[in-house]
Amino acid sequence: xxxxxxxxxxxxxxxxxxxxxxxxxxxxxxxxxxxxxxxxxxxxxxxxxxxxxxxxxxxxxxxxxxxxxxxxxxxxxxxxxxxxxxxxxxxxxxxxxxxxxxxxxxxxxxxxxxxxxxxxxxxxxxxxxxxxxxxxxxxxxxxxxxxxxxxxxxxxxxxxxxxxxxxxxxxxxxxxxxxxxxxxxxxxxxxxxxxxxxx
Amino acid sequence: xxxxxxxxxxxxxxxxxxxxxxxxxxxxxxxxxxxxxxxxxxxxxxxxxxxxxxxxxxxxxxxxxxxxxxxxxxxxxxxxxxxxxxxxxxxxxxxxxxxxxxxxxxxxxxxxxxxxxxxxxxxxxxxxxxxxxxxxxxxxxxxxxxxxxxxxxxxxxxxxxxxxxxxxxxxxxxxxxxxxxxxxxxxxxxxxxxxxxxxxxxxxxxxxxxxxxxxxxxxxxxxxxxxxxxxxxxxxxxxxxxxxxxxxxxxxxxxxxxxxxxxxxxxxxxxxxxxxxxxxxxxxxxxxxxxxxxxxxxxxxxxxxxxxxxxxxxxxxxxxxxxxxxxxxxxxxxxxxxxxxxxxxxxxxxxxxxxxxxxxxxxxxxxxxxxxxxxxxxxxxxxxxxxxxxxxxxxxxxxxxxxxxxxxxxxxxxxxxxxxxxxxxxxxxxxxxxxxxxxxxxxxxxxxxxxxxxxxxxxxxxxxxxxxxxxxxxxxxxxxxxxxxxxxxxxxxxxxxxxxxxxxxxxxxxxxxxxxxxxxxxxxxxxxxxxxxxxxxxxxxxxxxxxxxxxxxxxxxxxxxxxxxxxxxxxxxxxxxxxxxxxxxxxxxxxxxxxxxxxxxxxxxxxxxxxxxxxxxxxxxxxxxxxxxxxxxxxxxxxxxxxxxxxxxxxxxxxxxxxxxxxxxxxxxxxxxxxxxxxxxxxxxxxxxxxx
Numbered sequence: 060x061x062x063x064x065x066x067x068x069x070x071x072x073x074x075x076x077x078x079x080x081x082x083x084x085x086x087x088x089x090x091x092x093x094x095x096x097x098x099x100x101x102x103x104x105x106x107x108x109x110x111x112x113x114x115x116x117x118x119x120x121x122x123x124x125x126x127x128x129x130x131x132x133x134x135x136x137x138x139x140x141x142x143x144x145x146x147x148x149x150x151x152x153x154x155x156x157x158x159x160x161x162x163x164x165x166x167x168x169x170x171x172x173x174x175x176x177x178x179x180x181x182x183x184x185x186x187x188x189x190x191x192x193x194x195x196x197x198x199x200x201x202x203x204x205x206x207x208x209x210x211x212x213x214x215x216x217x218x219x220x221x222x223x224x225x226x227x228x229x230x231x232x233x234x235x236x237x238x239x240x241x242x243x244x245x246x247x248x249x250x251x252x253x254x255x256x257x258x
Numbered sequence: 259x260x261x262x263x264x265x266x267x268x269x270x271x272x273x274x275x276x277x278x279x280x281x282x283x284x285x286x287x288x289x290x291x292x293x294x295x296x297x298x299x300x301x302x303x304x305x306x307x308x309x310x311x312x313x314x315x316x317x318x319x320x321x322x323x324x325x326x327x328x329x330x331x332x333x334x335x336x337x338x339x340x341x342x343x344x345x346x347x348x349x350x351x352x353x354x355x356x357x358x359x360x361x362x363x364x365x366x367x368x369x370x371x372x373x374x375x376x377x378x379x380x381x382x383x384x385x386x387x388x389x390x391x392x393x394x395x396x397x398x399x400x401x402x403x404x405x406x407x408x409x410x411x412x413x414x415x416x417x418x419x420x421x422x423x424x425x426x427x428x429x430x431x432x433x434x435x436x437x438x439x440x441x442x443x444x445x446x447x448x449x450x451x452x453x454x455x456x457x458x459x460x461x462x463x464x465x466x467x468x469x470x471x472x473x474x475x476x477x478x479x480x481x482x483x484x485x486x487x488x489x490x491x492x493x494x495x496x497x498x499x500x501x502x503x504x505x506x507x508x509x510x511x512x513x514x515x516x517x518x519x520x521x522x523x524x525x526x527x528x529x530x531x532x533x534x535x536x537x538x539x540x541x542x543x544x545x546x547x548x549x550x551x552x553x554x555x556x557x558x559x560x561x562x563x564x565x566x567x568x569x570x571x572x573x574x575x576x577x578x579x580x581x582x583x584x585x586x587x588x589x590x591x592x593x594x595x596x597x598x599x600x601x602x603x604x605x606x607x608x609x610x611x612x613x614x615x616x617x618x619x620x621x622x623x624x625x626x627x628x629x630x631x632x633x634x635x636x637x638x639x640x641x642x643x644x645x646x647x648x649x650x651x652x653x654x655x656x657x658x659x660x661x662x663x664x665x666x667x668x669x670x671x672x673x674x675x676x677x678x679x680x681x682x683x684x685x686x687x688x689x690x691x692x693x694x695x696x697x698x699x700x701x702x703x704x705x706x707x708x709x710x711x712x713x714x715x716x717x718x719x720x721x722x723x724x725x726x727x728x729x730x731x732x733x734x735x736x737x738x739x740x741x742x743x744x745x746x747x748x749x750x751x752x753x754x755x756x757x758x759x760x761x762x763x764x765x766x767x768x769x770x771x772x773x774x775x776x777x778x779x780x781x782x783x784x785x786x787x788x789x790x791x792x793x794x795x796x797x798x799x800x801x802x803x804x805x806x807x808x809x810x811x812x813x814x815x816x817x818x819x820x821x822x823x824x825x826x827x828x829x830x831x832x833x834x835x836x837x838x839x840x841x842x843x844x845x846x847x848x849x850x851x852x853x854x855x856x857x858x859x860x861x862x863x864x865x866x867x868x869x870x871x872x873x874x875x876x877x878x879x880x881x882x883x884x885x886x887x888x889x890x891x892x893x894x895x896x897x898x899x900x901x902x903x904x905x906x907x908x909x910x911x912x913x914x915x916x917x918x919x920x921x922x923x924x925x926x927x928x929x930x931x932x933x934x935x936x937x938x939x940x941x942x943x944x945x946x947x948x949x950x
Contacts, residue, residue, distance in 0.1 A: 117439070130422035135438045139427035 064139075065117070066147040072112070075119040081107050085126065098129045101137050105144055114145040142194070149190040152228050155207040156182075158193050161200035166217060170204050173221035177229060201245040202238055211236035215248075262329035277320035277331055278306055288333055289342065289371050291349075291456045292408035293321035296512065297417060303349075303408050305371065307341040308333045317341040339375070346375040349406050352387040352431065353457070360404065362458030364471040368406065389434055395442025396933040397521055398451055398460050405459040407433055411451045418514070419445040420645050420665025435459070442937050445665075446638035446918060449520040453503065453513075464521055464930045465501045469493075477838035478505060480825050481519035482573050482818045483925065485740035486617070486637045487827025488515050492819050492838040499523050499819050499839055509618045510827065516638040517934070518918065518925055523819070525928030529802045531814035532843025542812060547844065551858040553811050557776060557794050558859055563590020567765040567774050570596040570753050571781030571799065572742035572922055575823030575835075577871045578798075578815075578848035579744070580751040580878055581863055582780055585852060588861040592759030593774065596748025598782045599914065600762045601704055602712030603738070604896035605754045610716060611746065613828040614734035615699055620647050623735060625695035627688065628657040629678060629719065630911035631703020634664050635918040636741045637828070641665065654695075656688045659705060659911040673910030675715070678706075682722035692726040699735035700728050704914040707738070711907045717897020718906070729893045740828040741914055741921070743818075744781075747826040750879040769793045779805045780848070781815065783923050798851060800841075801923035813855075814845035817924065821847045822868060824875065824882060832881050 077085055085104050092099045101123065108119040115138055124131040138144040154174060158167045171182050178189045185191070199205045202214030206221070213224055213236060220239040227234055242248055261270045264281050271280040276299070278288050291303035301322035308320045309332040317338055320331070332338060350372065357363045389402040407426065412435060415424040421444050423437050437443065443451070452462045474493040481488035481502070489505040502523055504515035534550035535542040545553075558566070568586050570579050579596060586594055597603070603611035615623065620643045633641040641664060647653050648666040655668035658677050671677045671688060680686035684693070692698040700723060706715045723729050723736040740746060748754075755761045760768055762785070768774030769791040777790055781799035787808040797809035800817040818825075820841040826832050841847070846854075849871050856863040865871045876883035919934040920926050 130416075132423055132425035132438055135427055136425045139438075140429045 064146060069147055072116050072118050075108070075112065075116065075122045077107065077122075078111060081111055089127070097127050098133070101127060101129070101134055102141075105134070105138055109145060114148045150186055150188050152178075152189045153192070153208070154189065154225070154228075155192050155194040155197070157195070157197040157199075157203070157205045157207075159196040159200075161196075162204035165203035167204040169218040170206060170216045170221040173216075173218050174225055177222055177225035199245075202242065208234070214238045215240045215242055260325050260327040260329075262325050262327070262331060264331045265333055271325055273325070275325050277308060277310070277318075277323045277325055277329070280325050281308075281320065281331070281333055286333055288320050289375065290321055291367060291371075291406060292410060294410055294413075294454065297410060297413040297454075300409050300413065303406065304345045305342060305349075305375075307338055307345065309335045309337045342375045343377065346372060347377060347381070350376060350380070351382050352403075353406060354386065354403050356404070359467075360401070360458040361461040361466060362404075362455075366458060367456035387431055392434075392436050393440045393442070394437060394451075394460070395448065396930065396937050397448050397463055397517060398443065399463040399466055400460055402434060402436075402459055404457050405435055406457055407435070408456055409435070410454045410456070411435060411460060414451060414454050415443065415445065417649070418450075418642050418646070419443075419447045420642075421445045444938065446517050446634060447514055447642060449517045450504070450514050462501060462520075464524060469495055469500050474500060475838065477819075477836050479819065479835040479838065480743075480833045481515065482743035482825055482835070483518040483522060483922065484516060484637050484639075485743055485745060485828040486511060486516075486639050487743065487825060487829075487831055487833050488519055488639055489833070490515060490519060494819075494838045497839050497842070499526055509616065510829075510831065511639045512643070514639050514642055518921070518931065521930045521934070522919075522925040522928040524930050525801075525924040525926070526817050526819060528929070529923070529927040530842050530845070531800060531802055531806060531812055532841075532845055533814060534844065535806075535809075535812035537810040542806075542809070547854070550811050550813060551855055554796055554855065555858050555860075557810075558589065561776060563592070565768075565774055566591035566776040566778070567593035567595075567760060567768065568753075568778040568780065569594075569598055569762065569765065569782040569785060570744060570748050571598055571779070571783055571805070572744050573800075573818060573924070574744040574748065574781045575818070575821065575825060575848060576744075576747035576751045576832075576875055576882060577823055577868070578780060578852055579748050579753040580875050581849050581852040581856075581865065581871060582778065583751065583753050584863055584874070585856050585859070585861060586778070587756065588856075588863075589859070592756030593761075593765055593768070594753050594755060594759060595762045595765065596745060596751075596753035597762055598785050599704060599708045599742075600712070601707040601745075602716055602897075603707065603749065604716065605749055607894055607896045608830065608891060609734065609736060609893060610720070610896040611738050611740075611749055612830045613701075613737040613739060614729075615697075615737055616829050617643060619697075619735070619737075620644055620699070623647060623695075623697045623699040624653055625691050625698040626653065626655045627681065627692060627698075627700045628655070628659065628664075628668070629700065629702050630659050630706025630715075630913070631701055631739050632659065632662045632664070632705075632913035632915065633701065633703075633739060634662065635913060635915045636703060636739055640739065654688075654691050656691070659703070659913065662913070673912070675711075675906045675908060675911070678715070678718055678722070678911075679906070682718050682725065684725065689726055692728060695727075697733050697735060698726065698728045699737060701737045701739050703739050703911075704741050705912050708914055709907065709909065713898045714906050715897075717895070720895055720897050724893070724895070734893065738828065743825050743827070746828060746830055747824060747832075750826055750830070750881045751875060752878055766790070779809065781805070781923070798848065799923065800845065801927055803923040803926060805923075813851050814841070814843065815848045815851060816841040816845055820845075823848075824872070826881055830881060830888065832884075 088103045089100045104123045120134045124134040182191045197205045206213045215238045259270045288306045290306040292300045301319045306320045307317035310318045311330050392400045412424045416422045451460050477492045481490045488511040489507040491503045493501045506513045534545045536545040536553045645666045661670045681689045728735040766789040775793045777793045777795050779797045783803040783805040795809045796811045797805040798813040806812050819838045823835045880886040880888045919931040925931045
């Protein structure tokens, strides 16, 4: 739990309800499951709630539980199991940096430093403006080091490209997701090295 | 039926059994933490690893492994033992070594199994995990650092108790068992969590730091806080009852015990009557037994039998009731009643006041109508049995009475008498459900029978049972759910008005008019004392409650833990309590008090020993005789004379219990029960926990 646990100092919102558009989306998701198995929709619904609110308050979890007619504790169990459900509010910029072995070997420490230099707060801290968070393997080891921001990955970072990226985030400029060195998906860096000729 | 070999022994078990169950059937015990025969299988502790071939060359969890033809299982091969030792080492990584200050010490599964599978030293030098304290209410104390994540408590709360409030949050090493919102577990069975917990994570709050299991004297007995007749074990040390645990009885309580029976025992140490009292100059003054008996004798001398009456309370034992009956009749009085709530049974027909299908019969029922009862409060263990049946499916439950959360899905048909009349007449849709059911069942609560029109309701229920096939060949689903442990025993012992005798209402009216001027209360506290008028009241009982306050002479009796006594549960099952401790001070066993009093009154009862009293009981009813089968009488009509539904009031059916935790002199004197009442609220099931 630790950093994932709810923050007792953050007040719970008084109420929570899906917006109309989200409700339509939720209804669609619930309809995917056979009658009596609506509880299976708990994860996508929590995701919708998190996107709407920015984080998952207990009020929101209770709302989802109510919507699916399951005891609230069953929703808390799911939400606390997965670290990508945020149980406390994040800053405006939520930067998730992978520091697992592949990213670390490829220079995630430099990216960490770049973030600290741009935002001026130590890594692992959070304020209204920014949350700098270390996450476990993002599953994009070939293009390490990797940063996840909003729904996109920013790959093949170095100190300089990372600094530019974070500055752009801070300034609200448009960003280019994916590899920052022009690599196509997860092809070898600098183009193919084998099977260059067709048979 | 697949055949397999376990440790060289060939065994044949039903398909679908697990290897662990198969091993158990031939007496091989496989260590386990998470597996529990009354809960679903989780398979997460990994302690029950065994070596199985054919199959992958690695140990398998026997609790979750279905048997297959030709399986060869080794439960203590070097591989299996080594695997378990590994599991144990992992479990002990985060388990604190605080056994010396842990309440579970001495009866801890982990401790016992660590003895068999633990290494004598630790290879773990890193910091151990610590878990924040959790709040689970006034009954269960927690030390979650000790938790080994077997999830038995979660499964019990969700499956048996039907209150899905416990869960496991977080994951891996950070997993924590919690209510998440820090509130008291809203169940009347929460004490069973303590029994289920294989370690000291959940312990009995009221028993915290009091004793070690090997210091306790264990006495097998019967619970008297409701009419279920739960089999219990009383653990005592010196003159003190320290805790109560359930015993296994598949026909009655399986292995559960309701919270009142477990936790109200601190009431046995408070408000006790430990010496006789006689009222002098308007105040109760301490007296000797001789003075107390003298005061009664003086009052009784020359009094006519018609002016005397006796009432028995909810916890009176059958022995004292039969002796009081004999004493009253030798004094010429026929005015007796063991129904201090005024319930209208047909005392001549046993079927009219018994839980005829038996508690185990619930397992076979396929439709249920509950009338005027809230089984969750009146008999939590029976309610859990109903829920168990409900979970198996194909079981329709409906209820006539105030809407209640019974922990299982049911249809509330309404609270009025009208609904019952419609069902009985067959015009209500639920009548059809009962009619087509193979084994329909009706549970008639005290809320339906203690009303002024109780006899008419009984007659209506009788008609309903006959017409809708609730009673048929080989099945009697007409069930009366009592709330008092003493009631059926009293009815069987004949503690009911004799010819021309007065019943409860008659006695109270007689007191008001002055026709009755001597009332003997045998532990009867729940009657309107103000209506006793100017009558001379003798109170014999264990606690200084309403009865003793009103009494002119108080005779201190023994509580159920302090005497060998007979109780008949709501099914008509005769069971005996055994003395765990002695009554306090000058208090005596109740039958002995009556025997001594009878001599002073000049009508000496012939019974000089408990055995003789029990012979007397056996001569009154076969129920009390272990050697005689109780004759089953034919199903008849009962209720208002002639079986005709009489005048029915329109008042809705309400349960007689408004505060689960305080229903009798013992629980009213209990501090723990007072705390529960505070936390869980009175008269409703609203949650008032710290965050509720």
